[in-house]
Amino acid sequence: MAKAPANGSGPLLDIRDLRIEAKVYPPGEAPRTITLVHDVSLTLEKGKVLGLIGESGAGKSTIGLSSMAYGRGGVKITGGEIILNGRDIRKGGTQGIRALRGREVCYVAQSAAAAFNPAHRLMDQVIEASILHGVSSRAEAERRAVALFKKLSLPDPENIGKRFPHQVSGGQLQRVMTAMALCSEPDLIVFDEPTTALDVTTQIDVLAAIKEAIRDTGVAALYISHDLAVVAQVSDEIMVLRHGKLVEWGGTQQIIKEPRQEYTSALVSVHEIAHEEKKPGASPFLSVRNVTAAYGGGKIKVLKNVSVDILPGQTLAVVGESGSGKSTLARAITGLLPPEEGSITFAGRALGNRLADRSRDDLRELQMIYQMADVAMNPRQTVGTIIGRPLEFYFGMGGKERDAKVAELLDKIEMGRGFIDRYPAELSGGQKQRVCIARALAAKPRLIICDEVTSALDPLVANGILKLLLGLQAEEGVAYLFITHDLATVKSIADSIAVMYRGEVVRYGPKSEVLKPPFDAYTDLLLSSVPEMEIGWLEKAIGGRRMASAGN
Amino acid sequence: MSNPILKLIAQRIALGLLLLLAVSVLIFAGTQILPGDVAQSILGQSATPQALANLREELGLNAPAYVRYFRWLGGVLTGDLGTALSSRQDIATAIGGRLWNTLFLAFWAAIVSIPLAIILGLLAVRYRNGWIDKTISGLALASTSLPEFFVGYLLVYFFAVKWQIFPGISTVYDGMPFLERMKAIALPATALTLVVLAHMMRMTRAAILNVMQSAYIETAELKGLSPFEIIRKHAFPNAIAPVINVVMLNLAFLIVGVVVIEVIFVYPGMGQYLVDHVAKRDVPVVQAVGLIFAAVYIGLNIIADIAAIVANPRLRHPK
Structure with missing residues (x-):
C-alpha cells in the first residue's frame, strides 16, 4: 500500500x-x-x-x-x-x-x-x-x-x-x-x-x-x-x-x-421482455441453402455451408461472438458479398448472388439497420430527407405525398413530426436508431436485417428499440434477421435462433428448442456467459464451464 | 526482420527505379521539344550549311530520337554523362566537384534545421495555443513567407555589408581549410535553414497534435507523466512517419531547390551550374543535372517511405 x-x-x-x-x-x-x-x-x-x-x-x-x-x-x-x-x-x-x-x-x-x-x-x-x-x-x-x-x-x-x-x-x-x-x-x-x-x-x-x-x-x-x-x-x-x-x-x-x-x-428488470414464440406454420419466403462465403479471393472462409430459413413476419436471431460470421451472413444475403457456393431463394425464385444482378424490387424487399446509427446516416441531411429517400427511390413519391408518408413513419417510430427538419447530430443515440428503422420501413420491405442494432445503446434505450421492433412486426408483418451477440436480446425478440461459431451454424431451430437443454458445448458456453442479476453467479458460471472461450 | 517488410522495401526500391527510368524519358523528350538546334547554337548564325551538317553527323544528331535516347541512357548507366557543348568538358568531371559543394551546403543546413525544427515543433505542442506556440508559429510562417532571395539579400545586407561578419560571396575552392569553408557557407546555409524550418516545424507540430488525441495519451497522463515526457515518449514515436516524410521532402529541396540561393551567393554548386548551362542551351548538361536531381529526389523519398515502414511496429512485428 x-x-x-x-x-x-x-x-x-x-x-x-x-x-x-x-x-x-x-x-x-x-x-x-x-x-x-x-x-x-x-x-x-x-x-x-x-x-x-x-x-x-x-x-x-x-x-x-x-x-x-x-x-x-x-x-x-x-x-x-x-x-x-x-x-x-x-x-x-x-x-x-x-x-x-x-x-x-x-x-x-x-x-x-x-x-x-x-x-x-x-x-x-x-x-x-x-x-x-x-x-x-x-x-x-x-x-x-x-x-x-x-x-x-x-x-x-x-x-x-x-x-x-x-x-x-x-x-x-x-x-x-x-x-x-x-x-x-x-x-x-x-x-x-x-x-x-x-x-x-x-x-x-x-x-x-x-x-x-x-x-x-x-x-x-x-x-x-x-x-x-x-x-x-x-x-x-x-x-x-x-x-x-x-x-x-x-x-x-x-x-x-x-x-x-x-x-x-x-x-x-431491463432484460425482461415477454415474447411469445410464433408457430413455425407458414413456409419460408427466404431460404439460405449451403452458402459458403470467403474474403480475400476465396482464401479466408468465413461462412461454411450455412443454411437457414426465414418465415414471413417472424424473427430469426443469429447469435455468436465476434468473428463467428454473423455479419458476413447478412452481407451474403444482401448481395454485398457474393457467396462462393450455395444459393439464396427469395419468394420462390433464386436471388442473384451479386448486388448488380438484383432488380430494384429485390433490393427494396431486403433492408438493413446497422449498429452505428450515426455513421449510417448522412450528417448533412435532415431526418425528413433521410426517411424520404427510399420513398422517392422505390415509389417515385414526391412533394406532399412524400411528406405525409414521412410524418406517418415518424409517428410509427414514436418520434413525432417535429423531427422532420432536425439533423442526425441533434438526435440522441436511440432516436438515431429509430430514424434508421423508419428509413428501412419506408421501403415496405419483407425482411429487415438488424445488425447489432441495440449493442451501442444504453440498456433502457435498447429496450425501447426492441419493443418498437416487436410492435412494428405485429403491425406490418415484416420479418427480421436479428444479428446479435447478446443472448438476453435474443430471448426477447426471436422466434427461431441460429447459433454460429467460426463460420458454421452449430445449433438451429425454434427458440424454445434451441434454448432447451441438453446443449452442445458452444451454446452452453454462450448461454452460461450471460451475466445474471445474482450475487455469486460469476463463480458458479466459471465453475460449470465445459469449454474455453474462443477469445483465448 | 521478417519477410513482409523486406518485400515492401524491395517493392519501393523497384518502383523508384521504374520512376527514375520514366523521368529519364521525360527529360530526354523535354529537351528534344525545346526549340533550336544544338549544332546551330554551337556554330552560331554565320555557320555554313556544310559545317552544320558535319557537326550534326559528328554529334550523332541525325539518328532517330529513340536511338539517341538509348545511346544517352547507356552512357549514363556506365558513368558517361557526355560532353558539355559549350566548354567541351566532360560533364561527369565538372559535376563531381559541384555536386560535392551542393551536398556540403545541404548537409550543414540540414544539420541545423532538422533538429531545430523538431525541437521547436515539440515545444509548440507542449505549450500549444500559448504565447510560445504562437511566437514559434508566427516567426516560422514569416520566414517561409519571405521569398528566399529576399532572405538571402537581407542576410547579405546585415552580416556581410553592415557588420562584416561573414563574406557575402561564398567562394569555395579545392583544398580550402574547413573553417574557412564553414565561414563561406554560413550565410547561404542560414538562408536555407530559414526557408525549410517552418515547413518541418509545422508538420511536426500537426503530426504530434494529431497523436495527442489518442486514448494512450490519456493513459500516459493518468500514469502521472509530465507533459513533455508524454510528448517525447508517447506521442513522438507515433508521429515519426509523417515527420520523416516532411524532413525528406525538405532534404530533397535543400539539394535540388537551392538554385536561387546558389546564384545569390555565387556558390559553385549544382544549381548555379544548371542555370549557367540553361542560358547557354547546353542540352547534355541540362539533361545530366536534371537526371541527378530526379535521382536525389526519388532516392530521398524512397528512404522516407522505408523509414515510415520500419517505424511502424505493426509491420516490424507481425502477429
Missing part, C-alpha cells in the same frame, strides 16, 4: 459535494457551461469495491476520473472536495496530482486496445508508472508484472510483455491493462467499463480475473459500467447515477433485490 492515511482510520476516498462542469460550444450559439455532476458525495473504504452504474451521460466516468483530479476534454472540477488518503487532492497542485496518478490511483480504460501505445512493448508500458514514481527498480517491477500476468491467467506470462499491443487479443489486452494498474501497487483502481467492449464469453474470463486480482491484492476499486448484472458480480456497494445526480446508493444485494427507486427497478 502506498501511503498511510494522514488521519489514521478515515476512508480511503471521500468525495464531498462534487460538482463538475464543462463548457460546450453548440453550433450557432454562444458557448455555455453545463453541469455534468451535481453535488455527488461518496465514500470508499480501503479494499472495498464501489460500482458506479447508469446510462451514458450519467457522469459515471467523470466521477471516476475525478478521483485522479482528471477531466476529459473541457471538463472541469468546479466544486467540492476529493479527499484521498486524508488530504484534499485538489489543493495539491499539478505536482501533487501528478504524484498520485499512477501511484495511489490507477485507471483501467474501456478499450485497452486504444489505451496502449502501439509503439512500445507491453512490458515497458506496464512498469512505466512503477519506475516513474520510484516504487521499485526495473527488475523488481518486471518480476511483479510477470507475477500479475500469471495471476490474471494470461498465456505465456514470462514472454507476453515482450509483445506489442497489436499482437495480443482484446480480452488479453484488457487483462494486461489490469496488471498495469496493479503493478505500481496503488490504493485505488478506477475500472471504466473494462469488459463492455468484449464478447460475452471473453467478458466472463476478464471479469473473473479482475475480481480475483482485487481480492488478492486488497486494492479498492471504483467499478464503472452500464450493465448492472456485471457490476453486481464485483461490487460490495452500488451507486446508481442518472444525469449527473445520485439516484440510489446501497449494498449490492439491496440494489438488485430490493431497489428503492423506480429508475433502479427499471435497470434491474
